[in-house]
Amino acid sequence: MKRIVLSGLAAAILFAAPMAAQAQDEVNWQALPAEREALAALDNEQNRALRASVRHCISIGQARGRNSTCVILDLDRTMRQSGEALRAYHFALPRPMRYDENRGREAAIDRVLAAREKHTD
Numbered sequence: 001m002k003r004i005v006l007s008g009l010a011a012a013i014l015f016a017a018p019m020a021a022q023a024q025d026e027v028n029w030q031a032l033p034a035e036r037e038a039l040a041a042l043d044n045e046q047n048r049a050l051r052a053s054v055r056h057c058i059s060i061g062q063a064r065g066r067n068s069t070c071v072i073l074d075l076d077r078t079m080r081q082s083g084e085a086l087r088a089y090h091f092a093l094p095r096p097m098r099y100d101e102n103r104g105r106e107a108a109i110d111r112v113l114a115a116r117e118k119h120t121d
Contacts, residue, residue, distance in 0.1 A: 027092045029119040031084040039109045042089040049078050050101050072099055
């Protein structure tokens with residue numbers, strides 16, 4: 001009986017952890033500023049955190065490329081622990097742009113602004 005309870009508890013934890021992380025990844029569109037200058041500042045912060053994640057993963061021998069699992073997991077963890085606006089900006093970016101430190105800033109801001117307008121109307 002004890003094993004059944006422990007197995008059930010372990011299964012619940014395994015299923016709940018990804019759902020909790022996924023809930024944190026939802027974009028709070030109201031937290032995103034509507035001004036380009038404020039979004040440019042958020043883009044700088046997100047890109048700085050991305051470069052730090054790349055350096056970290058290279059230093060521990062886990063980064064084979066910019067889109068390595070290590071970089072994605074480290075950056076997402078960092079963004080989940082950041083302020084609401086930065087977290088919203090990060091997860092509002094389209095996935096290919098989110099982990100690309102060479103993305104065009106203006107293109108990224110345009111995509112986030114368009115998505116914000118679509119979701120706040």
